[in-house]
Amino acid sequence: MGRLKEYRKDLILILAVLVGAGLIAGAFALARKPGAYVRVERNGKTVALYPLNEDRREVFPEEDGSALNFGEGTAGNVLVIENGAVHMESASCPDKLCVKQGTKSQVGETIVCLPHRLVATVISAEEAEELMP
Amino acid sequence: MKPKKLMTEAMLCGLALILSYVESLFPLSIAVPGVKMGLPNLVIVFALYRLGAGSAARISLVRVAIVALLFGNVYSFLYSIAGAVLSLLMMTLLRILPGLHTAGVSVAGAVVHNAAQIGVAMIILGTDKIIYYLPALLVSGVVSGVVIGVLAALMIARLPKKLTE
Numbered sequence: 461m462g463r464l465k466e467y468r469k470d471l472i473l474i475l476a477v478l479v480g481a482g483l484i485a486g487a488f489a490l491a492r493k494p495g496a497y498v499r500v501e502r503n504g505k506t507v508a509l510y511p512l513n514e515d516r517r518e519v520f521p522e523e524d525g526s527a528l529n530f531g532e533g534t535a536g537n538v539l540v541i542e543n544g545a546v547h548m549e550s551a552s553c554p555d556k557l558c559v560k561q562g563t564k565s566q567v568g569e570t571i572v573c574l575p576h577r578l579v580a581t582v583i584s585a586e587e588a589e590e591l592m593p
Numbered sequence: 594m595k596p597k598k599l600m601t602e603a604m605l606c607g608l609a610l611i612l613s614y615v616e617s618l619f620p621l622s623i624a625v626p627g628v629k630m631g632l633p634n635l636v637i638v639f640a641l642y643r644l645g646a647g648s649a650a651r652i653s654l655v656r657v658a659i660v661a662l663l664f665g666n667v668y669s670f671l672y673s674i675a676g677a678v679l680s681l682l683m684m685t686l687l688r689i690l691p692g693l694h695t696a697g698v699s700v701a702g703a704v705v706h707n708a709a710q711i712g713v714a715m716i717i718l719g720t721d722k723i724i725y726y727l728p729a730l731l732v733s734g735v736v737s738g739v740v741i742g743v744l745a746a747l748m749i750a751r752l753p754k755k756l757t758e
Contacts, residue, residue, distance in 0.1 A: 501719065503717075
């Protein structure tokens with residue numbers, strides 16, 4: 461136990477970070493509610509808005525001048541809405557993190573494609589109304 | 594600067610570059626963007642303790658610049674530079690505090706690095722919603738920080754004194 465005592469401050473720091481992460485995650489979990497729309501943004505600009513209650517499959521081609529294009533099929537992202545939830549079906553980036561992020565349906569949940577700077581966010585009906593022209 | 598110190602720094606920078614490359618060969622398949630092992634930080638922590646903050650900063654900045662030129666783009670550079678600068682500042686400050694070891698210092702560095710990258714992503718992507726990834730990235734920072742910190746402690750204790758005197 462002597463060694464553990466020596467590392468007391470390190471352990472306190474680690475525990476503090478973990479408790480902080482838990483509290484933040486808890487706060488996010490409490491704020492969960494089912495979403496109504498999916499907003500798709502590229503470089504911070506809204507490029508599409510889809511209701512979650514209609515199934516669809518949309519292709520977002522990669523922008524010109526993007527540094528990443530590996531020429532596998534469609535260069536870009538394929539977004540699918542099914543059964544009131546959204547997921548990324550495929551992507552032309554190397555890591556495919558957006559595909560691995562899975563299915564999202566709660567307000568505030570996002571699917572992020574960093575290489576293509578594409579973000580899909582589930583939003584509430586009220587938020588969607590504000591965005592509609 | 595003495596030639597020997599410059600040489601040691603250059604060698605460590607090369608090692609950090611190799612670790613960056615090794616890390617890119619084994620991407621972690623976790624559904625959270627930005628989760629990494631942080632292998633290059635091993636070299637930075639070692640340099641911080643054995644050569645000082647100035648050396649660690651030079652090694653870190655040169656590594657980030659070269660990685661961006663070789664493998665990256667403007668955006669990946671912005672993510673790395675923000676994480677590198679803030680985590681090094683944090684580790685430099687915490688190293689002075691008594692009672693913290695490399696594990697604690699490197700955890701703090703990793704956590705600040707990840708938080709900084711979320712901050713840059715929020716600016717680049719123009720959305721605040723990715724803050725939802727913060728808890729996951731804090732936990733991943735703790736895990737990689739502990740591993741890197743323990744390995745760095747071994748390197749600091751065992752690599753020959755002649756290397757850095």
